Amino acid sequence: MDIRIRHIHKSFGGFPALVDVNLDIRSGELIALLGPSGSGKTTLLRVIAGLEFPDYGEILFGAENMARKPVHERRVGFVFQHYALFKHMSVLDNIAFGLRVRPRSWRPGEAQIRRKAVELLDLVQLGGLERRYPHQLSGGQKQRVALARALAIEPRVLLLDEPFGALDAKVRKDLRRWLRELHERTGYTTVFVTHDQEEALELADRVVIMNRGCLEQVGTVDEVYEHPRTPFVFDFLGGTNVLDAEMHGRKVFLRGAEQPLVTDVIHPDGPADLYVRPGDLRLADPGSPGIDVHVTAVQRTGPIVRASAKLLANGTGISIELPHLHHDAARFHAGATLRLKMMQFCVYPRAASVHAHPITDAPEPTAAQSQERTRA
Incomplete structure (x- = not known):
């Protein structure tokens, strides 16, 4: 019924x-x-x-x-x-x-x-x-x-x-x-x-x-x-890293970083929050774009390796998760400096409310809220 x-x-x-x-x-x-x-x-x-x-x-x-x-x-x-x-x-x-x-x-x-x-x-x-x-x-x-x-x-x-x-x-x-x-x-x-x-x-x-x-x-x-519609949805459905960013068209600059992340979506210019899940971070290929981090701690919990790190650009702390059998896992150890790529992430304008607005059905995400994929 x-x-x-x-x-x-x-x-x-x-x-x-x-x-x-x-x-x-x-x-x-x-x-x-x-x-x-x-x-x-x-x-x-x-x-x-x-x-x-x-x-x-x-x-x-x-x-x-x-x-x-x-x-x-x-x-x-x-x-x-x-x-x-x-x-x-x-x-x-x-x-x-x-x-x-x-x-x-x-x-x-x-x-x-x-x-x-x-x-x-x-x-x-x-x-x-x-x-x-x-x-x-x-x-x-x-x-x-x-x-x-x-x-x-x-x-x-x-x-x-x-x-x-x-x-x-x-x-x-x-x-x-x-x-x-x-x-x-x-x-x-x-x-x-x-x-x-x-x-x-x-x-x-x-x-x-x-x-x-x-x-x-x-x-x-x-x-x-x-395709989480709001920051609240993204954050509520699992562990989240939130990074300060600035949007300029298809380019997303993390605070303090010189090289942008280039996306397929045109964003309105202005301050933003970039959301990425710990499980969507992996080692970047040599010479490819990414974010440079300094690993501060590593812990294995059953089949999962969890690493804590800080962005070299601004010192923001982030979390990384990957299967312990993954070929990248051995590279994660305290003191290591690594370049990571984001397999997927979402960018929300800083003004985007984390609170709900009444909806009837799930609308398509706006351009600034869509799932992103970095270009190699």
Whole structure:
């Protein structure tokens, strides 16, 4: 089922939690609401669910405006971070709960309810555990029961509020893969909230990045990662080096550097910030353009080598990451002076706000915000 969110505003006292939010969610899509604490992602999920009402705006399930409908009329499946299972009920009874509390006129028979619960247990790979109680389950098993309970009512939309937040790292990773496979099998329109960038990028068809109650960017994983619309999006999606720069047409001068980086994009002249990820820095070929650095420290963390360095041009500190088996890794040691190339980077005018502006869909990046590639 398609969901269309139009001009949603929500405040708590004088605090604007959602500001003119517009979003289209396609039928069968798995979409992530991603952002830091206080960005409005959980409030938006609760507004979709009917657990909060917007101050104004529309929430369309298909053609029906649900903005003022109570939660029990929306037929949504909701999975909370902390499971919210009934401790005194068996696994089967927890899953069956939503069906048993329906009005008698459209409640299935008990045999049908039990059959449905057993089928869902098999679907979430917990077959044979129907007589257990929540205290007899692991965290990952509890979350699967919570998901099966949400699916039992055959929801029009499935909503997940940081469903893996209470689990350890390995269990989270395993459940992410399982949830993606389950989504492919069931095809429910699914919206989930997370503050974990890796989780969003691994699971979602599209990612909605939120900041201060607004949508910063909406797009596929590739779109938001390779073409971040704002400095906030670039910085939020991973480690970032931010370098002072000056733009002149196709040339970008780092502060103190004599040689420019030449790009394929014409920029407006003026001060700028150049954003480059630590993993997008590599050794430059002899004689090719790049940035000269002095390595101050090197540390290996599992399969990754992390180096700290300072730009010779101005002393700005930067971070570099590369696989420890990469042929360049041996060249990085404390005291080394190296020339690095940027595999890709983004340049934003200094005046570009790091805060969100309301958007409807993800627009194309402006010329000054596009992904750059240096010319050899």
